[in-house]
Amino acid sequence: MTTGAWICLWAPLAGALVITLLGTSITRAVAAWISTLSVFTAFAGAVVTFVGLLGRDHEEREVVTSAYTWLATPNFRVDLSLLVDPLSVTMMLIVSGVGGLIVLYSIGYMDGDPEERRYFAYMSLFVFSMLLLVQAGNFLLLLAGWGLVGLASYLLIGFWHERPEAVAAAKKAFVMNAFGDATMALAFFVLMWQTGTLNFLASFEGAAGLSQTAVNLVALGLLGGAVAKSAQIPLHTWLPDAMEGPTPVSALIHAATMVTAGVYLIVRAHPIFELAPSISDLAAGLGAITLLVAGLVALVQTDIKRVIAYSTMSQIGYMFLGAGLGAYGSAMFHLMTHAFFKALLFLAAGLVIHHLANEQDIRKMGGLRGVMPKTFIAFLIGSLALVGIPPLSGFFSKDSILASALASGGYGQVLFVAGLVGALLTGLYTFRLFFVVFLGEPSPFVREHTHDHAHGEGPWTMMWPVAILAVLSVVGGWLQIAGVWHPFGEWLDPIAFGREHLALVEPTVTQDYVTSVIAVALGLLGIYVAWMLYGARSRPVPRNAAVQDTLEHKFWFDELYDLIFYKPAVLLTRGLRRGVEEPLIGGSISGVSVGTRETAGVVGEAQTGYLRSYALAIALGVAILVVVFVSVQ
Amino acid sequence: MQGPDVLWYLVLAAILFSIGTAGVLLRRSPLIVLLSLEIMLNAANLALISFARLHGDHDGQIFALAVMAVAASEVVVGLGLIVAIARRRLDLDVDRLRVLRG
Numbered sequence: 058m059t060t061g062a063w064i065c066l067w068a069p070l071a072g073a074l075v076i077t078l079l080g081t082s083i084t085r086a087v088a089a090w091i092s093t094l095s096v097f098t099a100f101a102g103a104v105v106t107f108v109g110l111l112g113r114d115h116e117e118r119e120v121v122t123s124a125y126t127w128l129a130t131p132n133f134r135v136d137l138s139l140l141v142d143p144l145s146v147t148m149m150l151i152v153s154g155v156g157g158l159i160v161l162y163s164i165g166y167m168d169g170d171p172e173e174r175r176y177f178a179y180m181s182l183f184v185f186s187m188l189l190l191v192q193a194g195n196f197l198l199l200l201a202g203w204g205l206v207g208l209a210s211y212l213l214i215g216f217w218h219e220r221p222e223a224v225a226a227a228k229k230a231f232v233m234n235a236f237g238d239a240t241m242a243l244a245f246f247v248l249m250w251q252t253g254t255l256n257f258l259a260s261f262e263g264a265a266g267l268s269q270t271a272v273n274l275v276a277l278g279l280l281g282g283a284v285a286k287s288a289q290i291p292l293h294t295w296l297p298d299a300m301e302g303p304t305p306v307s308a309l310i311h312a313a314t315m316v317t318a319g320v321y322l323i324v325r326a327h328p329i330f331e332l333a334p335s336i337s338d339l340a341a342g343l344g345a346i347t348l349l350v351a352g353l354v355a356l357v358q359t360d361i362k363r364v365i366a367y368s369t370m371s372q373i374g375y376m377f378l379g380a381g382l383g384a385y386g387s388a389m390f391h392l393m394t395h396a397f398f399k400a401l402l403f404l405a406a407g408l409v410i411h412h413l414a415n416e417q418d419i420r421k422m423g424g425l426r427g428v429m430p431k432t433f434i435a436f437l438i439g440s441l442a443l444v445g446i447p448p449l450s451g452f453f454s455k456d457s458i459l460a461s462a463l464a465s466g467g468y469g470q471v472l473f474v475a476g477l478v479g480a481l482l483t484g485l486y487t488f489r490l491f492f493v494v495f496l497g498e499p500s501p502f503v504r505e506h507t508h509d510h511a512h513g514e515g516p517w518t519m520m521w522p523v524a525i526l527a528v529l530s531v532v533g534g535w536l537q538i539a540g541v542w543h544p545f546g547e548w549l550d551p552i553a554f555g556r557e558h559l560a561l562v563e564p565t566v567t568q569d570y571v572t573s574v575i576a577v578a579l580g581l582l583g584i585y586v587a588w589m590l591y592g593a594r595s596r597p598v599p600r601n602a603a604v605q606d607t608l609e610h611k612f613w614f615d616e617l618y619d620l621i622f623y624k625p626a627v628l629l630t631r632g633l634r635r636g637v638e639e640p641l642i643g644g645s646i647s648g649v650s651v652g653t654r655e656t657a658g659v660v661g662e663a664q665t666g667y668l669r670s671y672a673l674a675i676a677l678g679v680a681i682l683v684v685v686f687v688s689v690q
Numbered sequence: 691m692q693g694p695d696v697l698w699y700l701v702l703a704a705i706l707f708s709i710g711t712a713g714v715l716l717r718r719s720p721l722i723v724l725l726s727l728e729i730m731l732n733a734a735n736l737a738l739i740s741f742a743r744l745h746g747d748h749d750g751q752i753f754a755l756a757v758m759a760v761a762a763s764e765v766v767v768g769l770g771l772i773v774a775i776a777r778r779r780l781d782l783d784v785d786r787l788r789v790l791r792g
Contacts, residue, residue, distance in 0.1 A: 666788025668723070672714045 058109030059122040062141045065102030065149055066188050068095045073181035076174055085173040089164045092177035096160050096184050100153035107146050118143055121194050121258075128197075132253060138194035140257060143549050147389060148191035148321055151396050155313045156184045158522035162404055163305040165519035166411060176216060176303070183209035187314050191321060196245050196255040199322075203241065203282065206315045207234040213310060214302040226298035233295040237285020244278025247271060261328040269333075276333035279326055280340050287319030287373045290347045294614050296370055300362040304410055307362055308403030312369045313396040320373065320392050323380040330381075337381045338468060344377025345475040350612055352482030356489065357608040360417045361406050364490045368443060369399055371479060375458050378472055384461030386537075386546040391458055393545075394450035394533045398442035401526040405436040408515050408523065409494065413506050419490065424499035428507050429514045433495050435527045440491045442530040444484045444580040450534030452577065455480070457537065460564035460572040473572075480576045484583020492592040699740040706733035718783045720775070724768045731761045 072095025076088045083091075110118045123138035139145075160180050167173050186209050190202030207230075215227030249255055251271050252263030264272055283289075288296035299311050310316070323330055323340060330337045348371045355367035372395050379388035410417055412429060426433045442449035445456065459480075462473040499507070514520065537545040564572075589596050610616060706729055713726025735754040742750025775782060 664790070666790055668720075668784040668787070669715055669718075672723075676711055676715060 058106055059120060059139070059141060061102040061105030061109065062122065062139050062149070062192060063102075063124070065099045065106065065153060066139065066185070066192055068098035068102065069153075069181040069185040069188065071095060073178045073185060076178040076181065080174070083174070085170075086164075088174040088177045089160075089167070092181045093157065093160045093164065095181050096153055096157040099184060099188060100150070100157050103146065103149035103153045106141055107150060110141065110143065110146055123194070133249070135195055135197050135255060137198065138256075139192045140194035141192070144321075144324060144389070145191050147393065147549065149188060151393055152184065152187045152191060152314050155396050155400050155526075156180075156187070156309055158525055159305050159309040159313070159400060159404065160184075162308075162407070162519050162522040163303070165516040166305050166407055167303065168516070172216075176213075179209060179212045179216070180306075180309070183213065183310060183315075187318070190318055195257060196248065196260065199325075200238070200241060200245060203286070203318065204238055206310075206318065207231060207238065207286075210234070210299070210310050210315055213306040214299045216302055216306065220301065222298075223301040226295070226301040230295040230299050233292050234285050237282040237292060240278045240281030240285075242278075244275045244282070247275050247278065251275075257325070261326075264329050264332055267332075272329065272332045273336055276326075276329050276336035277339075279322060279329065280336055283319030283322045283340070283377075284343060285319075286322075287316050287377070288370050289319065289343050289374065289377055290350060291614075293347060293351070293370055294611070294618065297358075297363050297366045297611070300360065300366050304362065304403060304407035307366070308400045308407065311366065312399040312403050316369060316373060317376065317392045317396070320376040320380050320388055323377070324385045324389055327380075327383075327385055331383070337383070339381070341378045341381025341462075341468075341472055344374040344379075344381060345472045345479075346374075347371065348374030348378065348479040349475055349482070352479050352486060354608055354611045355486035356482070357605060359420055361409065361419050361422070361490065361494065362403070362417055364419070364486060365399070365402050365406060368402075368483070368487065369395075371483065372399065372443070372455075375455055375476065375479070378476060379458035379461055382461055382465045382469055382472070384458060384465075386549050387454065387457040387461050389549060390537055390545050391451075391454035394442070394454040394530070397526055397533045398439045398449070398451055398530040401435060401523065401530050402439035402443065404519070404523050404526065405432050405439060408432045408435075408519060411515060411519070413503065416502065416506075419493050421500060421502040422494045423497045424495070424503055426495045428499060428503060431514050431520065432523075435523050436491060436495065438527045438530050440487045442534075443487050444584060445480060445576060446580060447573075447577065448531070448534070450530050450532070452573070453534035453537055456569065456573045456576050457564070459576055460569045463568050463572055464564035477575060477579055481579040481583045484580040485587050488584045488587035489591050492587060496592055497594075696740050696744045699743075700737060703733045703737040703740065706730075706736065718785055720768075720772050720782055720784055720787075723784060724765065724772070727768075728761060728765065731757060 072092050075095075076083070076091055079088075110120075119140070119142040121138055121140050123136040125137055126134060127137045128135040160177070163176070163180065167176055170176065183206060186202050186205030188202075190199055190206055193199035193202055211227045211231040211234075214230055215224050217223045245255060248260050248264070251267050252260050254260050254263065264275065267275075281292075285292040296311060296316065300307055302311070330340070351367045351370035351374060355364050355371065358364045358367060372391070376388045376391050376395070379385075379391065408429065409422070409425060409432060412425075412432075413422065416422070438449065442451040445451040447453075459473055459476045462469045462476055537543050590598050607613065710726045710728075710730030710733060713729065714723050717723055717726065735757050738750040738754045738757070740750075742748060742754075772782065775787070780787065
């Protein structure tokens with residue numbers, strides 16, 4: 058069983074190395090298949106591990122396996138160890154399964170790109186990093202995976218490096234993530250200093266004996282990392298820009314897997330977060346704010362991928378809300394279903410973009426229903442799942458988070474209302490996108506690009522992953538039906554390291570059903586409004602210049618950060634250049650050189666070139682020395 | 691071991707050294723300057739040998755031999771330079787050869 062976990066971890070890395078080392082001696086298609094196979098091998102390993110765990114009792118579903126000691130001192134020791142438990146296996150299955158489908162899809166999407174080999178090497182590297190992150194048995198290894206996924210994300214966002222926007226977006230993502238990495242590293246330092254270990258189990262036990270300040274610091278640092286990686290306010294501005302990368306990358310990294318790592322971190326480190334309730338509340342609050350802000354901004358975006366990107370932020374906001382309130386099972390459940398339907402939406406959007414010669418502006422689209430009927434159905438399933446219409450997957454997972462919010466006191470109920478408003482917004486922005494892109498008459502732009510695509514909507518490598526994800530988006534939610542059965546929750550239950558129950562909040566069945574009714578009604582209302590405004594076009598879209606402006610500028614976050622961080626930094630450096638660098642440092646160096654030159658000019662006068670004057674000077678010197686020596690004696 | 695007192699040898703050496711110094715300082719021809727230098731060196735050798743005689747050991751004599759070897763080498767280089775200057779039809783005058791100045 059542990060062999061499966063190790064295979065799962067190393068297979069994608071092997072794929073990346075093979076593609077890199079073979080270089081141009083393999084064709085692009087071979088590189089693509091090596092990458093796909095390596096990720097599916099990882100999936101097979103994950104399945105083997107899963108089956109192995111299923112065969113054990115609840116109490117024994119937590120296996121630590123070490124390859125070797127990475128670092129050892131008398132008091133501190135870190136192994137290269139994997140922790141195989143239901144939580145990590147769930148993540149392994151999602152990452153390698155969805156990842157495999159998306160890499161397969163990339164074969165069609167990236168076909169003909171001159172640097173396909175590099176792309177597939179990066180993709181395998183990403184899957185390896187993500188698996189390292191979720192399988193790590195201690196915080197240090199987790200941090201290594203955390204940093205590596207940031208690197209892979211940077212490389213893939215900037216994959217089309219000849220485009221300045223892509224390079225800028227990659228840098229932005231890297232810098233904002235580096236901020237989160239730093240706070241996380243600080244949290245680990247505190248943890249190491251206070252408990253003397255970074256192993257999950259030992260440090261959770263040690264954390265129980267720490268002062269409240271120390272625990273709060275650790276939790277806050279971890280939250281910083283989670284917020285940056287998961288694009289939550291206030292470190293969210295990189296995610297929409299990250300859409301500059303190829304669409305499969307957006308689907309895999311910036312929707313299905315990497316951006317949910319923050320949720321995974323909170324669930325993994327939940328004993329620490331439970332010891333710091335104020336920080337957990339902060340996480341939930343940030344999630345609620347993010348889901349509202351992102352939902353509002355998504356209403357006015359005109360780039361098909363950016364709409365979905367804001368929707369991703371919003372959905373991860375739901376997960377943070379759930380994880381912050383202690384509904385870890387619900388958060389993980391939403392993470393899984395979100396991976397299915399968001400990857401589906403991105404891949405379907407990729408089909409549209411691919412079909413329309415890389416056009417992403419929805420104002421040029423329209424009427425694609427007749428042109429791409431299969432994509433239409435896939436997108437519809439993804440959209441309905443996203444809005445949470447039963448019986449699709451999003452319904453079960455989102456509503457279980459909202460019901461948990463309702464069940465967790467006054468603060469939870471405020472967040473519950475925010476979540477409901479978010480549900481309304483989700484219906485509105487999702488179906489605005491859907492109606493604008495797929496309904497109505499084909500736009501002139503669409504007609505122009507239709508006739509030269511006689512071979513259907515895409516190659517099978519692209520259509521099959523979309524089809525599989527569509528099925529998963531429909532059935533994925535049936536793993537957990539409130540009041541009926543909870544296999545997903547029971548499966549995740551033992552990860553709490555000896556605790557009785559994983560979830561701190563258990564909504565009653567009534568609360569579950571009340572929530573579902575309200576949330577579905579609001580989602581349908583959102584769809585109805587979108588239909589009136591964008592589908593039937595029976596009402597003009599209400600516009601308010603100030604609101605429109607604010608939303609189009611994404612609540613001025615970029616401008617604000619420019620003002621707070623960039624401008625002062627530029628002013629400070631300019632001041633330092635004028636006040637310190639030029640007069641002091643530059644001045645002293647040029648002073649030394651000028652002084653040397655001037656002194657040399659004076660001394661050089663003594664070198665006349667007259668041989669006899671030198672001889673005279675020597676003779677005089679000797680004479681003086683003789684007089685001195687004689688007189689001294 | 692009879693002969694003039696060591697003092698007289700030293701006086702002779704001082705006279706020779708002064709003559710040489712005057713030659714180096716006053717003459718302009720590099721050839722004569724080189725000759726004057728040789729006179730100075732030999733004055734020094736004379737003094738060394740005188741002291742060796744005075745102290746009754748051989749250190750001074752050995753030292754004088756070493757000075758002769760160095761002087762011979764120096765003359766080779768110096769004369770080589772003078773020949774090179776003459777070949778380029780430059781004036782053999784140390785006051786005119788003053789390109790190397792600060």
